[in-house]
Amino acid sequence: xxxxxxxxxxxxxxxxxxxxxxxxxxxxxxxxxxxxxxxxxxxxxxxxxxxxxxxxxxxxxxxxxxxxxxxxxxxxxxxxxxxxxxxxxxxxxxxxxxxxxxxxxxxxxxxxxxxxxxxxxxxxxxxxxxxxxxxxxxxxxxxxxxxxxxxxxxxxxxxxxxxxxxxxxxxxxxxxxxxxxxxxxxxxxxxxxxxxxxxxxxxxxxxxxxxxxxxxxxxxxxxxxxxxxxxxxxxxxxxxxxxxxxxxxxxxxxxxxxxxxxxxxxxxxxxxxxxxxxxxxxxxxxxxxxxxxxxxxxxxxxxxxxxxxxxxxxxxxxxxxxxxxxxxxxxxxxxxxxxxxxxxxxxxxxxxxxxxxxxxxxxxxxxxxxxxxxxxxxxxxxxxxxxxxxxxxxxxxxxxxxxxxxxxxxxxxxxxxxxxxxxxxxxxxxxxxxxxxxxxxxxxxxxxxxxxxxxxxxxxxxxxxxxxxxxxxxxxxxxxxxxxxxxxxxxxxxxxxx
Amino acid sequence: xxxxxxxxxxxxxxxxxxxxxxxxxxxxxxxxxxxxxxxxxxxxxxxxxxxxxxxxxxxxxxxxxxxxxxxxxxxxxxxxxxxxxxxxxxxxxxxxxxxxxxxxxxxxxxxxxxxxxxxxxxxxxxxxxxxxxxxxxxxxxxxxxxxxxxxxxxxxxxxxxxxxxxxxxxxxxxxxxxxxxxxxxxxxxxxxxxxxxxxxxxxxxxxxxxxxxxxxxxxxxxxxxxxxxxxxxxxxxxxxxxxxxxxxxx
Ligand SMILES: Nc1ncnc2c1ncn2[C@@H]1O[C@H](COP(=O)(O)OP(=O)(O)O)[C@@H](O)[C@H]1O
Ligand SMILES: [Mg+2]
Numbered sequence: 001x002x003x004x005x006x007x008x009x010x011x012x013x014x015x016x017x018x019x020x021x022x023x024x025x026x027x028x029x030x031x032x033x034x035x036x037x038x039x040x041x042x043x044x045x046x047x048x049x050x051x052x053x054x055x056x057x058x059x060x061x062x063x064x065x066x067x068x069x070x071x072x073x074x075x076x077x078x079x080x081x082x083x084x085x086x087x088x089x090x091x092x093x094x095x096x097x098x099x100x101x102x103x104x105x106x107x108x109x110x111x112x113x114x115x116x117x118x119x120x121x122x123x124x125x126x127x128x129x130x131x132x133x134x135x136x137x138x139x140x141x142x143x144x145x146x147x148x149x150x151x152x153x154x155x156x157x158x159x160x161x162x163x164x165x166x167x168x169x170x171x172x173x174x175x176x177x178x179x180x181x182x183x184x185x186x187x188x189x190x191x192x193x194x195x196x197x198x199x200x201x202x203x204x205x206x207x208x209x210x211x212x213x214x215x216x217x218x219x220x221x222x223x224x225x226x227x228x229x230x231x232x233x234x235x236x237x238x239x240x241x242x243x244x245x246x247x248x249x250x251x252x253x254x255x256x257x258x259x260x261x262x263x264x265x266x267x268x269x270x271x272x273x274x275x276x277x278x279x280x281x282x283x284x285x286x287x288x289x290x291x292x293x294x295x296x297x298x299x300x301x302x303x304x305x306x307x308x309x310x311x312x313x314x315x316x317x318x319x320x321x322x323x324x325x326x327x328x329x330x331x332x333x334x335x336x337x338x339x340x341x342x343x344x345x346x347x348x349x350x351x352x353x354x355x356x357x358x359x360x361x362x363x364x365x366x367x368x369x370x371x372x373x374x375x376x377x378x379x380x381x382x383x384x385x386x387x388x389x390x391x392x393x394x395x396x397x398x399x400x401x402x403x404x405x406x407x408x409x410x411x412x413x414x415x416x417x418x419x420x421x422x423x424x425x426x427x428x429x430x431x432x433x434x435x436x437x438x439x440x441x442x443x444x445x446x447x448x449x450x451x452x453x454x455x456x457x458x459x460x461x462x463x464x465x466x467x468x469x470x471x472x473x474x475x476x477x478x479x480x481x482x483x484x485x486x487x488x489x490x491x492x493x494x495x496x497x498x
Numbered sequence: 499x500x501x502x503x504x505x506x507x508x509x510x511x512x513x514x515x516x517x518x519x520x521x522x523x524x525x526x527x528x529x530x531x532x533x534x535x536x537x538x539x540x541x542x543x544x545x546x547x548x549x550x551x552x553x554x555x556x557x558x559x560x561x562x563x564x565x566x567x568x569x570x571x572x573x574x575x576x577x578x579x580x581x582x583x584x585x586x587x588x589x590x591x592x593x594x595x596x597x598x599x600x601x602x603x604x605x606x607x608x609x610x611x612x613x614x615x616x617x618x619x620x621x622x623x624x625x626x627x628x629x630x631x632x633x634x635x636x637x638x639x640x641x642x643x644x645x646x647x648x649x650x651x652x653x654x655x656x657x658x659x660x661x662x663x664x665x666x667x668x669x670x671x672x673x674x675x676x677x678x679x680x681x682x683x684x685x686x687x688x689x690x691x692x693x694x695x696x697x698x699x700x701x702x703x704x705x706x707x708x709x710x711x712x713x714x715x716x717x718x719x720x721x722x723x724x725x726x727x728x729x730x731x732x733x734x735x736x737x738x739x740x741x742x743x744x745x746x747x748x
Pocket of ligand 1: 511512516534535536537538539540541542543552
């Protein structure tokens with residue numbers, strides 16, 4: 001069955017108010033007192049058994065945050081966030097210290113099963129059909145780190161990774177077990193002072209994933225983290241740090257879900273990537289936080305800072321994102337092209353429906369010589385949503401031979417939504433070649449009718465046309481994710497045409 | 499029972515009446531040609547039969563195998579066997595032709611309560627059909643109509659017709675934009691699909707097409723009405739004397 005058709009089939013069977021992950025898991029949790037103060041920061045640090053340097057780092061961030069103000073330049077509107085009305089730490093109450101996956105609370109395991117995430121150490125063998133034009137199905141393994149509210153609950157395939165020399169563990173553990181690596185790289189890509197949300201994250205981050213791939217190693221499997229917010233009124237602040245040492249390669253996948261809630265929940269993550277000489281990181285995200293209901297109530301506020309530093313020569317960082325969830329998305333995965341001949345890529349599908357507001361894009365900062373970057377952005381706006389691409393491409397005075405290609409395409413479904421493109425370009429040397437293309441189109445009635453005359457329903461027709469529109473980006477995703485993403489795209493556009 | 503019965507059909511577009519009481523009866527196995535000058539309402543008729551939005555039916559009815567066609571959603575009509583070969587087939591970038599055809603065929607099968615057809619089985623079927631119509635396999639891998647020549651687009655319509663096996667095929671200006679060789683190939687494809695169960699309604703401006711697809715009946719349309727019906731000789735008559743003689747009748 002063609003993947004799109006399969007998508008549509010599956011969607012049909014899902015009988016929820018659009019969002020299929022909106023269930024809550026009933027488990028006991030261990031929370032920090034509500035509100036934010038130095039004590040909250042100390043509480044989190046103590047819970048994690050952190051060394052003194054880490055606590056100092058956090059406190060410094062916290063003090064700086066107190067002096068900062070929330071940014072207002074993005075094209076998003078939301079009521080003022082009361083930072084004192086949130087919980088900053090919530091952990092599922094463990095029965096005892098966990099030493100194997102079998103000791104995880106069965107309720108949590110069930111949750112991940114419902115989400116279709118394999119926490120058991122089994123290879124992903126399911127014979128899923130590749131997306132159109134995609135690679136044939138291969139039996140591949142994915143190592144998973146699952147973060148539930150504020151803590152990491154399981155990291156699979158530890159032994160195999162260890163044999164390859166790859167470190168993949170919750171960052172809270174890495175701080176204790178590999179302090180030299182964490183201290184060397186943490187905050188060097190996104191400094192604690194970077195921006196309001198990143199600074200807040202630096203003060204209160206609770207968990208996230210840490211990856212170190214040693215020189216010359218090609219990570220033997222995809223690494224994956226799934227984030228889930230479960231607790232009410234809880235902010236989620238993950239911190240991810242990935243280092244690809246010289247000549248190494250790693251592909252990393254990130255997925256996220258949250259229950260349906262009437263109130264808004266805050267999510268402010270920081271992701272830092274570092275590639276040394278000849279190394280490559282491929283980072284893929286399928287962001288599916290709860291978008292709010294059909295009246296615009298509830299949903300996640302997603303304020304994320306993601307940045308990669310191509311520190312070494314010939315290094316490469318590639319971001320691929322499929323953004324379908326969240327009430328508000330404020331997110332600009334970026335690349336600093338510091339090493340000569342380094343390259344950065346940003347492939348994005350951002351879908352907004354209902355009352356969602358998306359302000360997303362990328363920054364490509366060319367510092368080294370002969371650096372290149374590529375940006376392919378596909379924005380799809382439906383319902384009453386607003387969808388903005390915001391991008392910066394800059395070349396430093398010394399970045400001779402810098403090259404960028406940018407293509408931003410927007411597709412509008414209906415006439416109550418908006419798509420906006422805000423590109424900034426700064427070339428400080430004359431040898432830079434920057435190309436920019438942008439299109440905005442409406443989904444055509446004639447195209448829809450053509451599909452419908454051939455037997456497809458209106459929704460199937462929209463799903464098909466949109467999946468075609470985003471194909472170039474879908475092809476960048478690892479296969480399992482591409483199939484998942486196709487489904488999500490159709491789900492998130494349900495009810496977008498009347 | 500007739501396959502398709504259009505009775506005294508009146509249609510408006512944006513408050514303006516385009517069809518003023520049009521009737522047409524089509525039986526299984528028959529090929530009807532509808533001829534008429536530009537603007538006489540031929541495409542409007544085909545769109546209303548297929549259920550395109552934007553047309554207001556203010557009078558009359560359309561029966562398909564005795565059922566009220568106007569009550570059915572357009573995709574339901576397709577599943578029941580109404581096929582429209584478009585004058586201007588659209589392009590769908592990023593969606594491969596075979597993927598599109600598979601999705602459409604399965605949607606139709608499902609609507610009829612039939613089992614879906616698996617990818618391998620479908621691939622085999624579509625390859626056979628393409629081969630029988632001399633359609634190169636690589637067309638199936640390309641985006642739907644993207645970068646297709648005029649002739650290729652029309653052949654893609656005929657491929658779909660062959661694949662979906664509809665009961666009634668309406669071909670709107672299949673000959674427009676085709677040179678004589680492309681026209682011949684397309685007409686061969688259509689002729690191969692003639693059968694005692696299937697009916698065709700061939701809409702055309704020019705008599706030329708009817709040299710290749712021989713109709714059983716010819717209807718002349720003018721200003722939203724059928725003004726004359728007859729056998730295939732009517733087409734030749736038209737070729738000699740033109741449409742002008744019918745303008746007054748309308
Ligand atoms: N969407 C529309 N809006 C306004 N007028 C239309 C529309 N579609 C068709 N018409 C008018 O209806 C008449 C018949 O058009 P059409 O059915 O396309 O004729 P034909 O196919 O015979 O050339 C023409 O006068 C045309 O201008
Ligand atoms: Mg016409």
